[in-house]
Structures are given as C-alpha cells and as structure tokens.
Amino acid sequence: MLEPDWASxxxxxxxxxxxxxxxxxxxxxxxxxxxxxxxxxxxxxAEHFPLVVRLSPxxxxxxxxxxxxxxxxxxxxxxALSAQALAVYAFRTATHWIGFTLLTWQTPRTFxxxxxxxxxxxxxxxxxxxxxxxxxxxxxxxxxxxxxLYRASHLLSMAVNAQDxxxxxxEAGESFWTSASVWLFPEPIMGNEELPDVVVNAAVASLDLPxxxxxAEVPWRHVFPEARxxxxxxxxxxxxxxxxxLAEQTKLVLEQMGARRLLIVPLRTVERxxxxxxxxSDEPGPVPQVEIEIxxxxxxxxxxxxxxLRLFETAQMRAWREEMxxxxxxxxxxxxxxxxxxxxxxxxxxxxxxxxxxxxxxxxPQQWRATREREESHRQxxxxxxxxxxxxxxxxxx
Numbered sequence: 315m316l317e318p319d320w321a322s323x324x325x326x327x328x329x330x331x332x333x334x335x336x337x338x339x340x341x342x343x344x345x346x347x348x349x350x351x352x353x354x355x356x357x358x359x360a361e362h363f364p365l366v367v368r369l370s371p372x373x374x375x376x377x378x379x380x381x382x383x384x385x386x387x388x389x390x391x392x393x394a395l396s397a398q399a400l401a402v403y404a405f406r407t408a409t410h411w412i413g414f415t416l417l418t419w420q421t422p423r424t425f426x427x428x429x430x431x432x433x434x435x436x437x438x439x440x441x442x443x444x445x446x447x448x449x450x451x452x453x454x455x456x457x458x459x460x461x462x463l464y465r466a467s468h469l470l471s472m473a474v475n476a477q478d479x480x481x482x483x484x485e486a487g488e489s490f491w492t493s494a495s496v497w498l499f500p501e502p503i504m505g506n507e508e509l510p511d512v513v514v515n516a517a518v519a520s521l522d523l524p525x526x527x528x529x530a531e532v533p534w535r536h537v538f539p540e541a542r543x544x545x546x547x548x549x550x551x552x553x554x555x556x557x558x559x560l561a562e563q564t565k566l567v568l569e570q571m572g573a574r575r576l577l578i579v580p581l582r583t584v585e586r587x588x589x590x591x592x593x594x595s596d597e598p599g600p601v602p603q604v605e606i607e608i609x610x611x612x613x614x615x616x617x618x619x620x621x622x623l624r625l626f627e628t629a630q631m632r633a634w635r636e637e638m639x640x641x642x643x644x645x646x647x648x649x650x651x652x653x654x655x656x657x658x659x660x661x662x663x664x665x666x667x668x669x670x671x672x673x674x675x676x677x678x679p680q681q682w683r684a685t686r687e688r689e690e691s692h693r694q695x696x697x698x699x700x701x702x703x704x705x706x707x708x709x710x711x712x
Contacts, residue, residue: 316401316417316425316429316432316433318346318401318417318418318419319346319347319348319395319397319418319419319420320344320345320346320347320348320350320395320397320417320418321344321345321346321415321416321417321418322341322343322344322345322350322415322416322417323341323342323343323344323413323414323415323440323444324339324340324341324342324413324414324415324416325339325340325342325405325412325413325444326338326339326340326411326412326413327340327357327600329410329411329412329448330410330411330412331409331410332371332372332406332409332410332411335360335366335367336360336366337359337360338357338358338359338360339357339358339360339363339366339413339414340355340356340357340358341353341354341355341356341358342354342355342413346418348394348395348396348418348420349394350394351388351390351391351393351394351395352390358388362388363387363388364385364386364387364388365386365387365402365416368385368386369402369404369414370404371404371406371411372404372406374401374402374403374404374430374433374434375400375401375402376400376401376402376425376430377399377400377401378399378422378423378424378425379398379399379421379422379423380422383397383398383400386400387400395418395420396420397418397419397420398419398420398421398422398423399418399419399421399422399423400416400417400418400419401416401417401425401430401433402414402415402416402417403415403433403434403437404437405437405440405441405444405445406441407441407445412441412444412445412448413444415437415440417433459604459605459608462485462486462608463486463608463611463612465485465486466482466483466485466486466612467482467612467615469481469482469485470482470612470615470616470619471619473616473619473623474623475517475623476496476498476516476517476620476623477517477519477528479496479517479616479619479620480494480495480496480516480517480518480519481494481519482612482616483496483519483591483593483609483612483616484519484520486608486609486612487593490595490601490605491575491577491593491594491595492520492521492522492572492594492595492596492597493518493519493520493521493522493572493592493593493594493595494518494519494520494591494592494593495515495516495517495518495519495520495526495591495592495594496515496516496517496518496581496589496591496592496616496620497513497514497515497516497532497534497538497589497590497591497592498513498514498516498581498588498589498620499513499514499587499588499589500512500514500531502586502587502588502621502624503586503587503588504585504586504587505585509534511533511534511535512531512532512533512534513531513532513534513538513589513590514529514530514531514532514589515527515528515529515530515531515532516528516529516589522572525570525571525572526571536563536564536567537564537567537568537571538578538590538592547580548579548580548610549577549578549579549580549606549609549610550576550577550578551576551577551578551601551606552575552576552577553575553598553599553600553601554574554575554598554599555568555569555573555574555575555576555598556569556574556598557598571594572594572596573594573595573596574594574595574596574597574598575594575595575597575598575599575601576592576593576594576595577592577593577594577601577606577609578590578591578592578593579591579593579609579610579613580613581613581616581617581620582617583617583618583621586621588617588620588621588624591609591612591613591616593609638662638665641662642658642659642662642663660672660673
C-alpha cells in the first residue's frame, strides 16, 4: 500500500490545454511527516520547478530511486523533503489539465501495478472534485464581479462630482485595490494635442490617508511617465512597480504613494481626453484580465459622467457671466452721470472677477489728442514705437 512521507496538491492559475504547460503552479494543500518546503498558497514559476515541464498530462511521472531527483525538484525541496522517490499525476479532463499531485518518499522504493492503479483511481476521482470546485468558484467570482459592476454603475449614474466617481471605482475594487483616484487635465486634450505639464488629482477614495491631496497639481512626468502612451493604448498595468521598466526615481515616488501594483486607464471620449483613472494597491501581484475589463468598462462610463459634469459647469458659468453682464448693462443704462457709470461698472466687474481691487484709468482729452498726434508722427517717420499713457486719473472700484 502506498504511504508517502509527503503528499501535496498543486493547481494552475487557469486551466491549461493538454499540449501546453502552465507558467506557474500554486501549492494548495500539503500533508505528511515532513514540513512543506513552501507555505500553502505559495506560487512558483514553472522555470523554477523542473518537473512541471517534464510532466505530461497523459501519463504519470514515477521515479523509484534509480535516478537522481535533482533535475525534477528545486534545491529547497530536496533539502526539506529528503526525497529519494516520487510519483506525480496530473489532474486532467478531456480538454485541459488543472494541476497535479506530488507524492514523495524518503527512501527508494518500487511501485507495483496495483499501487499505480490505486493512485490513478484516486487522482481520477480527485480531478472530478477539483474541476467541479473550480467551476463553482468561477461561477461565484463571475456573480461577484457582476454585482460589483452593477453597484459601481449605479453609483456612477448618480455621481455629481469627481469624488463620487472615485468612490464608485473604489466600490468596484473591494479588497483588490487599496485606492482609486481620478486625475484630470486642467483642460481636456483634443486630438493629438500636447499634454499639459501638470495633471490635477481631482478625487481620491482610499483606505488610507491620500499621499497627494485632492485638488493638487502634479507634474505627471514625475509620477506617471508612461501615461503619454494612453493617448492610443487601452491601459497600463504594473503588477509590481519594483520590477517595472521605470526610472528608479519614479519607482521611489510611486512606492511613497503606496503603489506596488498599479493600473492606469484613460478617461477618453472619441474627441477629448480628460485624464486617467488610477487604481493602486500596496501589495504586488497579478491582475486577471477580467478585472481589467471591469475598470475599462467603468472608465468609459466615468468619462461620460465627468465630461457631462464639465459641460454642465461650463454652461452654468456662462449663464452666470451673462447674467452678470446683463446686470451691469442694466445698471449702467439707468445712470446718466459719467462718473457714476464708471464707478458702477468698476464695482460690478470687481465682483464678477472676484478681484480685490479694480480700476479704470481715464485719459484727459487733451492728452489723448497729443498722444495720437505723436503716434501719427512716429508712423509717418517710419518709427513704429508705441507711446505709453501717463498722467491718467484712475477711477477705483475697490
């Protein structure tokens, strides 16, 4: 009867076609007399786990002790398990495989046909259980994503400012991201216009205190040097900022902002580029493509919301200015005294422009005529220098 000293189950991140190999494997469960060389949940790249590329989903890999295991197991496994024999069986279905089981013994041993058939039967039953569990979790994750997308879309539909947009994005991220922020250009970029020097941190929704205060203008080249490519590309993803192809100074700035994992999605309409959405996490790690698509979908909705808000604010400002101008015109129309007209006009302009002081300088007629005569004389002489006004009497609206 087979009684391994150490037994383990390894799973792939995603199902893999039978003719292909996974990029990495993850330890799901381990049991036995020996301590596991890595903790459960650990993910190991295939190039660091030689037996992964030696394993075939169509047949088992059994080593009874006649050949060394150094070409199959990482050095830390050999030290921790003291393995002299092993057996590896793939969890496979008719179209793909999802992982394998690894059994090791500390002494060489032979395997009878009955032993191998017993293991194959157990692995076949385990494959059914694991595949059903995978499909069940997949369905749960899809339902969770749909619910998150619905909640975020609902929040976006009620958004009245950039902060509401950031809150909706953060709601969609749940525990996957630790911060969502909306960065906007001072004015929308049209077509292939050059990017401005700064970008405004319009809003932040975060579990922690924001490192860049909302409303702050930041030179984007210092923080998001790759953002220029967003004018054409769909998004930028850094699964680990420390390993990203960025300048060391940029990596330092991003880590100071608490960004080890970073997703940047443009906020762009057909004609205008408003800025970008930034999702960050203080932990590195892979981001499933389906998660990225969620934020691309939400970014499209957020762009429409932010563009409508911008247009609404512009229309409000235009209406307010027209109202002010009409009010000024009406007040001036009621005045007959030039001094009162000037005083009223300056006072109203100061309020409209929110200025601390406003004034009008009136040039006496004699000086104005003399100035015009000098300018005319200069033009006739070919001298295009302009004269400056002096001695004007100000009318102050302060």
